[in-house]
Amino acid sequence: MYLDLDLHYGDGVAQAFLSPTHYPSSIPPGKKPPRPPQVLTLSIHHHSPIFFPPHTAHSGLPSPDSPHPFTLSLPLAAYPSSSTYARLWGSCVEPIKKAFDPDYIVLQLGTDGLTGDPIGRYGAWSVDGEGGVVWCVEKVKGWGRPTCVLGGGGYDHANTARAWALATSVLVSDQATRLADVQVGRPLHPDTAVPDFAGLPEFAPSFTLEVPHSTSDYASSVPILKPLGNVPDENTDASLSHTEAAFKTLAVRIRSILAAYSRQVTSIKYNIKTPALPVPRTTSKPPVLDLRRPGPSEPARIVERGRRIHRSATGQSHWDMSPPTAG
Numbered sequence: 001m002y003l004d005l006d007l008h009y010g011d012g013v014a015q016a017f018l019s020p021t022h023y024p025s026s027i028p029p030g031k032k033p034p035r036p037p038q039v040l041t042l043s044i045h046h047h048s049p050i051f052f053p054p055h056t057a058h059s060g061l062p063s064p065d066s067p068h069p070f071t072l073s074l075p076l077a078a079y080p081s082s083s084t085y086a087r088l089w090g091s092c093v094e095p096i097k098k099a100f101d102p103d104y105i106v107l108q109l110g111t112d113g114l115t116g117d118p119i120g121r122y123g124a125w126s127v128d129g130e131g132g133v134v135w136c137v138e139k140v141k142g143w144g145r146p147t148c149v150l151g152g153g154g155y156d157h158a159n160t161a162r163a164w165a166l167a168t169s170v171l172v173s174d175q176a177t178r179l180a181d182v183q184v185g186r187p188l189h190p191d192t193a194v195p196d197f198a199g200l201p202e203f204a205p206s207f208t209l210e211v212p213h214s215t216s217d218y219a220s221s222v223p224i225l226k227p228l229g230n231v232p233d234e235n236t237d238a239s240l241s242h243t244e245a246a247f248k249t250l251a252v253r254i255r256s257i258l259a260a261y262s263r264q265v266t267s268i269k270y271n272i273k274t275p276a277l278p279v280p281r282t283t284s285k286p287p288v289l290d291l292r293r294p295g296p297s298e299p300a301r302i303v304e305r306g307r308r309i310h311r312s313a314t315g316q317s318h319w320d321m322s323p324p325t326a327g
């Protein structure tokens, strides 16, 4: 399962893993179910006519009867806040993940949806708090599946570095070290000071890992590019409910496609007829050498392919030309 949290639509990956199969809205009883794809892609992003990338066939909200229920797009209006991410996580992301039940996760953790990103511009995501970057990473980690976390967009260098440092500390921490109350292997706190290095001035004025979340928090050197913050989330309850209804149906369809295909595979597995192996005309066994020391009345025997070679006690051998017998 590929989960894309970048503010831009993950068009390339969605296209790369788009299944050529068109899945029916329901599978009639007795009809052979289509094989589900190996990869499900889900991109949560801002979508509008003026925002990159341009509209594609799959960048909008999929219809509940979409022929491509494994290529999912969750478009958002401007300034999606952490509370919007938290709501959609519970109502859309979790049901899809549960239905697809992936073996592996690839998380694309773009941070250009953070408030004030100079390229994202239409984001109002936070790093901390419910629904924030760290919260989402904790949720994915909690799934307990092998996970590859990738960077993504993020054009405020300081905030992107902060967010990824905090997210990385969550990913590499474990419950044991948390309980042991040791510093190594624990998630970083936003108050953590940024170490001195050449890029430190970009972390002014706090010089910590805390990501400012409103315009007034910024001591921006490029105020024109960072005008956004404290802007209202334009994702209304009605629009989110509409999205949730579509994803609810899509999750049911995904589960039913996987279940139908699984039943078919199980049926094939247990009804398979094993072809009878051809019976050899003669028993073919490797030569057996009887190493017992020959006694005066007991010649050594070499049994080979049903024929016997008799060797007398005096060392003379002769072929036994009698018909082969089972050796």
Ligand SMILES: [Zn+2]
Residues within 6 Å of the ligand: 006, 007, 008, 110, 112, 152, 153, 154
């Ligand atoms: Zn982006």
